[in-house]
Amino acid sequence: MTSPDLSGLAGNALLEYLISTADDERALAQLYALTSGRLNALLRRMLRDDGAAAEVLQDVYVTVWKRGTTYDPARSTPMTWLFTVARNKAIDRLRADRTDANTLEPGVEENVRDPGVTAIERLEWQDDLLRLHDCLTTLDANQRSAIRAAYFDAFTYQALATRAAVPLSTMKSWIRRGLMQLRTCLERKP
């Protein structure tokens, strides 16, 4: 797989394009060229519908064009800000489409992909991405699955509990303990 370096020079370029979208017509095009593949992958994964992903992706960049000047470099990296904008829009879309998440049948938990890491991916991935992957592997399988599903599928606690056929309190415990472990692991590793 390819995983462009989004830090360093590429990150600086993103920052420049992001803060210039309102004034420079070409900045949005450059930003799109550098980032649309990643946002498209995220939206297709979350929405599982190419048409919906295309609509949301378009909406994301129009929003960026309108709100690029509100981006705060002190708060997050450009790519994280873009992921957050895209993900929030996908969550809105998913939750609007789900008339009642609680109607999910118990026990039909999706087989959440845990991609594993090949030797080549280890070479290509950035350190922090590898660190996240390694820290996730230290979590209990239920915790890991629930956190990934919360991120990619935008399920509520209740929906996640229904999906895993466990009480709501159990699901909250899995996720909260998993997040605590994850934070500790990420902060500990160099």
Added chain:
Amino acid sequence: MPEDSGDKSIHAAEIALGLTAPTAADAGLDAEVAQWEERLAHFAQELPPEEPPPAIWSAICSATRPAMPPWWRGALDSLAVWRSLSALGFAAAVVALVLLPRSAPITPSPPGRTLLVSSLRQKEGTPLYVVTYDPARMLIVAVPAGAQPARGVIPKLWLVPRDVETPVALGLIDPLATTAFRLTIGLQKVPDCDSGLVVTLEPEGLPLDTEARGAVVAHGRLGAF
């Protein structure tokens, strides 16, 4: 808002994950939420990039570029402006022309292919040509849609990229038959949904690689089909 710092961090993570909606009381957690967004963004980064369909960019730039700049409108309607452009130098266009148009065989675009389309109309709105651009194949096809041949002149198609000062000559077109141009690598500015297209009527017998001498008879703007 939770009191304990560990609880605050987890609450911030829940906000970042979308499991909890932030309230006014969570305003002080912004930095913590941002930190979690940064951590969790690595989930998205592990996905291999997937190039979106070309139509999405077309739609985005249509939505964000609703108006043509004034010089563009003027250029479309004013022969004087065209002549002044010529006087300023069409060297760039000539250079591009050398790189650019080649008559191309026309084969149907595969299903699902995104095309940009423009109806080139006279000033009063009468259509003369329909032009399609297939970005994947860099193929421009001009089809007559009301154009009539005229003695002593021949239509010539020009590309007017939005942010390029000098129109780019694509080549002579047939008023009675379909004409196709394959844009070659080396073209610095390819058509997109910001681009205009213009047809002039050029005196017959002049070399192809020259400046615009004739009147603008039709114009249009490329848009997503």
